[in-house]
Amino acid sequence: MVTEVVETTVDMPIPLDRIWDALNDPATYARMFRGIGDCRPVVSAGERLDLEFRIGTLRTGVRRVEVRLIPGRPYRDLELYCPTLGSLASVRLGARPECTHVAVTVFAPGRVHPMVPELPNSAVSEWIRAGLQRVAEYCTGARTAVVKDGTGAPVRRQVVVARQMLSSGVVQAHRLDHGVRQLAGLAKWGLSLAGGYATASGCTPSRACLIDDRAHRTFAELHKRTNAQARALLALGIDHHHTVGLLSRNHIATVEAMVAAGKAGVDLILLNAGLSGRQLEEIAQRDRISVLLLDAELGHLVRYLHPGIQRFTIDGDPPTPERTTLEELSALSPGTCRRPARPGRLIVLTFGTSGTPKGARRPHPAGLDPVAAVLSRIPLRMHETMLIASPLFHTWGLGILQLSTALRATVVLQRRFDAEACLRAVAEHRVRTLVLVPTLLQRILELPPHVRARYDTSSLEIVACGGAPLPGGTALHFMNAFGDVLYNVYGSTEVSWATIATPQDLRESPETVGRPPAGTTVAVLGPNMLPVPVGAVGRIFVGNPMLFDGYVNAAPPDEVGGLLDTGDLGYLDVSHRLFVAGRGDELVISGGEKFFPRPVEEALEHLPQVREAAVVGVPDADFGQRMAAFVVKTEGSGLDAQMVRDYIRNRLGRFAVPRDVSFIPALPRGETGKILKRLLIMPNSGASQAM
Incomplete structure (x- = not known):
């Protein structure tokens, strides 16, 4: 058992001034000492700095500890004092030939965390030495800020993928022959929407795949309808030589248009319903859109586009002399049609901090690696019901829609987001997984408690948030209200996913964006394009099987060793959790x-x-x-x-x-x-x- 006083000494081959600066930086302790998930300034007054440390794990309990950082004689000593606990760490530095001598004396360490009293003094000393070793690596510029998922060589990675598919139910072990056919079918088609829905139709034709506020579709119905729509497009001469734009909200017809375009071999640009008419005009001219599929209610946004662009409405409104619907065309489509050489690609517009959005081509994955990656951090299940509130024209909402086909999930869609209507849909359809962006999550939190209490949300086991930064305070507030069900996904249009923070990650360190899932590498690089030390801020680069295929009309981001630049700056901590400091241009x-x-x-x-x-x-x-x-x-x-x-x-x-x-x-x-x-x-x- 630990004693009331624990002493540790270390000789570090680092100049004294470098060690002094690092130990007087509050960020050092959360980034380099394991078990400290957060360090937040509370009061800054003169030489005294009052901090709040977040200490512990979800399993052992997480507590907030007030810590006062008190510098003593410059380059000689400092203290970390816990006034509420009566615990103190005294740090003394001394310059020696070719090294700095560091002596640490901890008083009452057992009061800081409930696990510490049962540990021997040697464990506390080893924890201090390990942290100081990472401080030394930071000071010497060690290239440690690289995290890989650990699956290693391709053969081992495929074993991990297969194991993940079996455990989640995507491949069924009790019917090995059926499971092999599933695996082969998905590998053949990839995870394109067209291939995903076609495969799901063959496995569970009568299961509901899509529900919106007007209709529902089974997998077989969607497969049949999109075959007819694809034949109609091809019969009109709309094929891989054309670029088609899709301007619509979240509903069944939007998904059908995506699938039909894929089956016709047509590249489809997913247009943002929030863009102005002028921005849509610029994109249409830049990307040479010749056909437009749209919701009738959004027609005012494209009324000034070139009259030569063919327009077809998809949202179920009746046809007019000026407007033909895709439904009409599919009813007149020929019975057979040639199959295109390749499925059409979806082009997602990036929504950066400046300029006209760029078109980014989304790849068709060759196998099940993307499914295994997400499932390695988020416990999605086969045949579950999920509500996708995130826009389908964005990578985050689209990616989950693609994943839903492998899970043969029932997806609920809403044309416009309303916080109360969202909770009503969760209760009505017994939704297990809710997919949204931080703004929508905040709107749910802003509902009065008595309004939230009207709806039974006990079916919710996963709330997956992505597409924009999630404030740590918002994450904790949401989990306090709805339980530990929140997952924060960090990525971009260019790299798809990078890291995923689980509820445990967010409880322990609310500001983190998590750790990389299976098959993913995250590196923080310096100006020389080499990794920086753990704890140091640099450019975030990501590698995984779903890196995008390039922009339509722009140079790609920087690439180093198969890793793409996200445009963000951040750092990795000692627990391999990633933190985003901000955009490089911020x-x-x-x-x-x-x-x-x-x-x-x-x-x-x-x-x-x-x-x-x-x-x-x-x-x-x-x-x-x-x-x-x-x-x-x-x-x-x-x-x-x-x-x-x-x-x-x-x-x-x-x-x-x-x-x-x-x-x-x-x-x-x-x-x-x-x-x-x-x-x-x-x-x-x-x-x-x-x-």
């Missing part, structure tokens, strides 16, 4: 100091008076840039700009204080929930304002 450089807006945003979002916040860098005549905060207040809040500045100064320090604070009714967001920060940057607007 880095603010003010007076030579570099910092990211995200910590300021996270601090503001912890205030009950703040509904949401965004921080950006704006031009400054004296310092090059300064930070500006845009805050959406909760209703009835009396928060003002000076209160915001005082709060940030007290919590994060002077350097993080935004000089400009603007209160606005809502943050501008795209259809996927990402904040469009380019619309917040207002050069030459120096005065703070309150609205």
Whole structure:
């Protein structure tokens, strides 16, 4: 059993000043000492820094511990003091030839965590030494920030994939012959929507595959209808020589149009219903769209497109003299038609922080690796019911739709998201998996408790969130309300998935985006395109079987050793969890100091008076840039700009204080929930304002 005093000494071949700087940085402890999931500044006053450590695991219990970081004599000693627990770690440094001597004395270590009292002193000492070793690696620039899923060689990876397919039920062990046919069929078709639904139709033809607010389809019905629609397109001469645009909301006909285009060998651009008419015109001209499939209610967005573009409505509205429906065409389609040489590809528009969206070609996976990857971190099941609230024109919603075909899941769709209607659908259809973006999750949380209580959501076992950053406070709030069912997926249109955070990850470290799933490699690289140390911030690169096939009309992102640049900056911690610091173009450089807006945003979002916040860098005549905060207040809040500045100064320090604070009714967001920060940057607007 651990004693009241534990002493540890280490000689580190690192200059004393480097060790001193690292140990005085609060981020060091959460990033490099295992078991500390988070380190959040609470008060910054003079030489004293009060922090809140998140310590422990979901299994042993997670507790928040107040820690006071107290520097003593410069380059000589410092203390980590827990005033509420009466525990203290004293760190003393001494310069020696070619090394720095570090002596650590811990008083009352058993009070910090319930598991520690049962450990021997040697275990506590080893934990300290391991953390200091990672500090040394950080100081020497060791290339440690690379995480692979660990499946190793291709043969071993395929064994892991097969095992995952058997355990999830995608391949059925009790009917080996049937399971082999399933595996061969899926491998032949890949996970394209056309192949996925065709395979599912052969296995479970009478099972419901899609439900929306107007109709439902079985797998057999969808397969038959999309065959007819594909023949109709080909009969009109619409084939692989054409580019077709799809402008619609989430409903059955949207999925049918995707599948039909794939069967016809047509490349289909998924257009965002939130784009302006001018943006749609630019995309149509740039990508040479010759045919448009659309919802009738969105016709006003394309009324100025070139009249030579053929238009067909898909949403079930009756035909008019000016408008032909895809339903009409499919009824007149020929009985047979040639099969295209290849299935059509889906082109997803990227929704970056600036400029016109680029078209990214989504690949058709050759095997079941993508299914195994997601299932290795999210326990989806065969024949379950899932509600996809995320837009299907975005990679996140589309990817789950593709995955649903392998699981032969019943997918519920809603044309427009309404938080209460979503909970009603969960209760009515006994939905097990809810797929959404952080903005929609926040809308559910904003429902009054008595409204949420009207609906039985006990069937929910998985709430998968992706497509945009998920604030750590929002993650904890949601799990406190709905249980430990939340999974946070980080990725992009270009790399598909990168990491997945489980409920355990989010409880232990709410800001993390998780660990890479099976078959995935994540690396954090420096300016020299080599890995940085664990804990150091660099560019996030990802490799997996679903990297995109390139942009339609733009140069691809940087690639290093089969890994693609995500455009984000971040770091890996000692537990191989990834954290996103921000976009590379969001880095603010003010007076030579570099910092990211995200910590300021996270601090503001912890205030009950703040509904949401965004921080950006704006031009400054004296310092090059300064930070500006845009805050959406909760209703009835009396928060003002000076209160915001005082709060940030007290919590994060002077350097993080935004000089400009603007209160606005809502943050501008795209259809996927990402904040469009380019619309917040207002050069030459120096005065703070309150609205």
